[in-house]
Amino acid sequence: MTGNPDFTLTIDQNKYLPEGGQEVHAIVTVEASGVPAAGAVRSTSAAEVIIIDTSGSMDYPRTKMSAAIRAAQTAVDSLRDGVAFAVVSGSARARMVYPAGEQLVPANPQTRQEAKAALERVRPAGGTAIGAWLGLADRLFAAHQEGIRHAILLTDGKNQHESPEQLDAVLQSCVGHFVCDCRGVGTDWEVAELRKVASAMLGSVDIVASPNDLVADFRAMTEAAMGKAVADVALRVWTPQAARLRFVKQVTPSVEDLTGKRVDAGPRAGDYPIGAWGAESRDYHICVEVPPGMIGQELRAAWVKLVLPGTGGEEQVLATGNVLAEWTDDEAQSTRINPKVAHFTGQAELAEAIQEGLAARKSGDVDTATARLGRAVKLAHESGNDAIAGLLDKVVDVDDHATGTVRLKKNVDKADEMSLDTRSSKTVRTRKGGA
Amino acid sequence: MAATTEERACPVCDLPVYPDEDYCEACGHRLDAPVPRCPGCGGTAISDGYCEQCGLRQPDGTDHVELEIPGAAGVSDRGLRHSRNEDAMALAATTDGVAGVVCDGVSSSTRPEDASRVAADTGAAALAELRAAGQDPESATRTAAARAAEAVARLGGGDGDDTQPTEPPSCTYVSALVHGDSVTVGWIGDSRAYWLPESGEGAQLTEDDSWAGQMIASGALTEEEAERHPNAHVITAWLGADATDVEPHVRTLTPDTPGVLLVCSDGLWNYFPDPARLAAAAPAAASEPLEAARTLTRLANEAGGRDNITVVVIPLRPHTPPPAPPTQEPSR
Numbered sequence: 001m002t003g004n005p006d007f008t009l010t011i012d013q014n015k016y017l018p019e020g021g022q023e024v025h026a027i028v029t030v031e032a033s034g035v036p037a038a039g040a041v042r043s044t045s046a047a048e049v050i051i052i053d054t055s056g057s058m059d060y061p062r063t064k065m066s067a068a069i070r071a072a073q074t075a076v077d078s079l080r081d082g083v084a085f086a087v088v089s090g091s092a093r094a095r096m097v098y099p100a101g102e103q104l105v106p107a108n109p110q111t112r113q114e115a116k117a118a119l120e121r122v123r124p125a126g127g128t129a130i131g132a133w134l135g136l137a138d139r140l141f142a143a144h145q146e147g148i149r150h151a152i153l154l155t156d157g158k159n160q161h162e163s164p165e166q167l168d169a170v171l172q173s174c175v176g177h178f179v180c181d182c183r184g185v186g187t188d189w190e191v192a193e194l195r196k197v198a199s200a201m202l203g204s205v206d207i208v209a210s211p212n213d214l215v216a217d218f219r220a221m222t223e224a225a226m227g228k229a230v231a232d233v234a235l236r237v238w239t240p241q242a243a244r245l246r247f248v249k250q251v252t253p254s255v256e257d258l259t260g261k262r263v264d265a266g267p268r269a270g271d272y273p274i275g276a277w278g279a280e281s282r283d284y285h286i287c288v289e290v291p292p293g294m295i296g297q298e299l300r301a302a303w304v305k306l307v308l309p310g311t312g313g314e315e316q317v318l319a320t321g322n323v324l325a326e327w328t329d330d331e332a333q334s335t336r337i338n339p340k341v342a343h344f345t346g347q348a349e350l351a352e353a354i355q356e357g358l359a360a361r362k363s364g365d366v367d368t369a370t371a372r373l374g375r376a377v378k379l380a381h382e383s384g385n386d387a388i389a390g391l392l393d394k395v396v397d398v399d400d401h402a403t404g405t406v407r408l409k410k411n412v413d414k415a416d417e418m419s420l421d422t423r424s425s426k427t428v429r430t431r432k433g434g435a
Numbered sequence: 436m437a438a439t440t441e442e443r444a445c446p447v448c449d450l451p452v453y454p455d456e457d458y459c460e461a462c463g464h465r466l467d468a469p470v471p472r473c474p475g476c477g478g479t480a481i482s483d484g485y486c487e488q489c490g491l492r493q494p495d496g497t498d499h500v501e502l503e504i505p506g507a508a509g510v511s512d513r514g515l516r517h518s519r520n521e522d523a524m525a526l527a528a529t530t531d532g533v534a535g536v537v538c539d540g541v542s543s544s545t546r547p548e549d550a551s552r553v554a555a556d557t558g559a560a561a562l563a564e565l566r567a568a569g570q571d572p573e574s575a576t577r578t579a580a581a582r583a584a585e586a587v588a589r590l591g592g593g594d595g596d597d598t599q600p601t602e603p604p605s606c607t608y609v610s611a612l613v614h615g616d617s618v619t620v621g622w623i624g625d626s627r628a629y630w631l632p633e634s635g636e637g638a639q640l641t642e643d644d645s646w647a648g649q650m651i652a653s654g655a656l657t658e659e660e661a662e663r664h665p666n667a668h669v670i671t672a673w674l675g676a677d678a679t680d681v682e683p684h685v686r687t688l689t690p691d692t693p694g695v696l697l698v699c700s701d702g703l704w705n706y707f708p709d710p711a712r713l714a715a716a717a718p719a720a721a722s723e724p725l726e727a728a729r730t731l732t733r734l735a736n737e738a739g740g741r742d743n744i745t746v747v748v749i750p751l752r753p754h755t756p757p758p759a760p761p762t763q764e765p766s767r
Contacts (some may be wrong), residue, residue, distance in 0.1 A: 241488050241489050293491075295515075296513075296515060296517050297475075297492075298518035299489075300490040301490060302493065324482075
């Protein structure tokens, strides 16, 4: 098969362990290059479903519904010719906005025009049942399981008209069928709920506090989806007998724990889905516990392969790398900390500290909230994560960045708090020469 | 047909083999040879040098190497504390003697084993070629070292990136070129050559390009003081893409007694720096050079084997008969 991007896989680690050492950490960087420009004609097929919330609350304020319609129209305009697409409206049930029947149609000037006209006729009414919306999208994608499958889901409220169990069941049945980027507009939706959907569907989650920003955001999401050249990439991790794979985490562009997404792939190996790829680079943190070895022994602690399922079950290995362990009695070697491992360990802790701090703040536990958010301020400052540092500044008054001495702000804008929560897992790469 | 061909499968790659075949067509395994087994778990599935069962890196053939040509022998050994042998050696016959090269890969560099391998091979081949072309021993020694340095530099840069640069493949270099009754040594780094005469006092022919070596040479510290310093073995010259002005030290010796020339990496001399101790450990080195190299390697391993050990032994027997031993002086 031709036309795939060129993938490289590099491993950053300190392989040296002290006598008796068992824990091996490594950062795996996957980079795809050689992807044709987003506007160029592609052989890769693509399918896009745009889901917008049309529950009654979208009418309060009125600008929300009209902004969502304009955003969806912009997304339709950003689809390149030939992409199979549909627009879905969501309330307590899911309805087709365009086309009328439950199917995808190829984008062309006429279908784009018809879809935009159909969007003009959307009227808000009813409740919110995100699982039902995803269920319809899943049926639409069923006939398009080759190539890129991407959905955008916009909501403004909590998932009130179905139980969490219903939503979980739908997520379970949709996993791997398409990638879904989720957006919450306004401040009445639930961060944890939307994050759960995005995580399961290998997509991003973000807040669009002001309806005015929806158009730009939808355009960016659609363009990113159109830039993908290959879908369903997996990270296959082999570990030796008697070793335990403690975790596999995506660490850029955001922290996502993939450990639970393992699908067994032969003896001692498991596949971790990493979705669709355009020209981009992401990092993964792998931690393996190996049985202790003798000084001077070298072990392959993990064999990492980038795997692409091919048509007809013929899978391709795009790149490979070794995570090693070598036992030494040279302390200078075994105590050296790999700067990338240290940096991303800090970024993962940063996300955790923010989420725990905000949860404590919500439940009125001021001491825990102050301590955790203070820790987050310190970590954001040290690692140069300026975006998060800026969001933290709106929730706490910082006395000292370096020590993380903070006071909780009395009055915090709901949107600021939700922005911090939603974006807590966004990471930065090691600063050049830093960390 | 399937039934007959699949009656036998290659024990290494598991592909079918025909009854009259001696070697597996797919992987080249000799079918009557024992199947290589992982020294860690006994597994037979090996991929890219690692066991597919327990992950252990498999011995790659450099763990213990012995070389012997007429007039020279050498042993190179992984030692006990390193996972691979990053030392290398090469021997070559020349028009009027032999040439031996020992190189020690710098552990902190990328692929040090490649650096030492290419440097030793290039150096020994160049010495033989240049002597055949009539070049004098000292300039042949310089040219050979320069060629080895170029070959290592061509291995390129490190594998790291901007945030985490790694050193390019690097190694030390020491050559010994026997020509007639003389020997010319050339070196860069801290691998050494010793002259161990059959009788009389031996000598270290090289001066280490190391922090300790510099301190001792400048008289700033005594050998004992310098060796105790944590920087003692930090080398100050090496072969590699990041090395500037690689210029070997060259020295020629024309001994007047028989003896052996010992060329070695620090895996040996860290334990036995003293020429008298080295000579005493291998008294029959002149007649049994390979045996002497084995003995010295074994002693280094018994002393701890902390580093890779490489020992080359070249017997030297001057054609001009040594002066008659002094007649016993009457005791006073």
